[in-house]
Amino acid sequence: MKYALLDRGDSLSRELAEQFHKLARERGLISNPGSPDLIVSIGGDGTLLQAFHSFSDRVQDVAFVGVHTGHLGFYADWKKTELEELVTLIATSEPQKVSYPLLRIQVVTDTETKSYLALNEFTLKRPGGTLVAQLNINDEPFEMFRGDGIVVSTPSGSTGYNKSVHGAIIHPSLEALQIAELASINNRVYRTLGSSAILPKHHHCDIVTDPSDDLALLIDHLTLRFQGVRSIICSVADDKIHFARYRPFPFWNRVRNAFIGSPKEITGQNFPKKKFTGLDDAGEEK
Numbered sequence: 001m002k003y004a005l006l007d008r009g010d011s012l013s014r015e016l017a018e019q020f021h022k023l024a025r026e027r028g029l030i031s032n033p034g035s036p037d038l039i040v041s042i043g044g045d046g047t048l049l050q051a052f053h054s055f056s057d058r059v060q061d062v063a064f065v066g067v068h069t070g071h072l073g074f075y076a077d078w079k080k081t082e083l084e085e086l087v088t089l090i091a092t093s094e095p096q097k098v099s100y101p102l103l104r105i106q107v108v109t110d111t112e113t114k115s116y117l118a119l120n121e122f123t124l125k126r127p128g129g130t131l132v133a134q135l136n137i138n139d140e141p142f143e144m145f146r147g148d149g150i151v152v153s154t155p156s157g158s159t160g161y162n163k164s165v166h167g168a169i170i171h172p173s174l175e176a177l178q179i180a181e182l183a184s185i186n187n188r189v190y191r192t193l194g195s196s197a198i199l200p201k202h203h204h205c206d207i208v209t210d211p212s213d214d215l216a217l218l219i220d221h222l223t224l225r226f227q228g229v230r231s232i233i234c235s236v237a238d239d240k241i242h243f244a245r246y247r248p249f250p251f252w253n254r255v256r257n258a259f260i261g262s263p264k265e266i267t268g269q270n271f272p273k274k275k276f277t278g279l280d281d282a283g284e285e286k
């Protein structure tokens, strides 16, 4: 088993990275940043997003696992105190492979088309003022958007920026993308859907912009500036990200823990214990 490790760069993450390498050597794992099978990120969800972008050209061939140094993350689910258990499981067991959909973003300018993958979302903004863009769905004009921006998210990204702008949460076993609005202007002159829209894998949307606009394209944690953009095509990518699960980590438990709290915090007592029922096709608890 060859692994690559990315840490957030702060002193705690670096210290944990050293511990990981030491434990890994003892258990016969090989550090091979150039050609890994497993990518380990130590930090938070942001570190896993960075790790994903570092290996996005080989995403089909690698699996990811995340360790968090603060609070439980959506992608980083191992605690810093569980490092030894994690390394032992990597060295001795075959993980469940859980695959989540990604977003393909194609930026079309007069001279070229650039393609990107996002794990969470793509956000379009116009830093100089109101974004004005035509939204087409499956090559048919859908609406003329005016407002702060448009967020197009993956199912696993639906709990990130998308949730803050009142988009729905989508289970990552559904191959879909979600379009949500950032402060759209709606009055007697300008009209948008007003709610988020979810497209299946075989649909796509184009955001058609004015090529003279200076645009900010935010892809996960990255911000790119573009001029001369004619359109941005968003679709569910053919590739998926794979996570190596060494223990179950059901999506809805993560959502509950992150946004609602534990049963004890809500009701003062634990919910009745439920027996683990196994994993579905996406490797999530049924």
Ligand code: NAD
Residues within 6 Å of the ligand: 044, 045, 046, 047, 049, 073, 074, 120, 121, 156, 157, 158, 159, 160, 161, 162, 164, 219, 220, 221
């Ligand atoms: P950051 O340091 O500002 O972190 C933002 C927070 O988002 C962190 O707490 C992180 O754990 C959490 N997060 C990341 N991915 C998530 C996901 N899929 N589900 C739930 N929470 C998630 O920024 P960063 O670490 O560089 O992460 C970039 C991400 O931050 C973006 O992809 C976007 O989803 C999110 N973001 C959210 C808002 C907002 O909610 N208003 C604004 C900008 C960016």
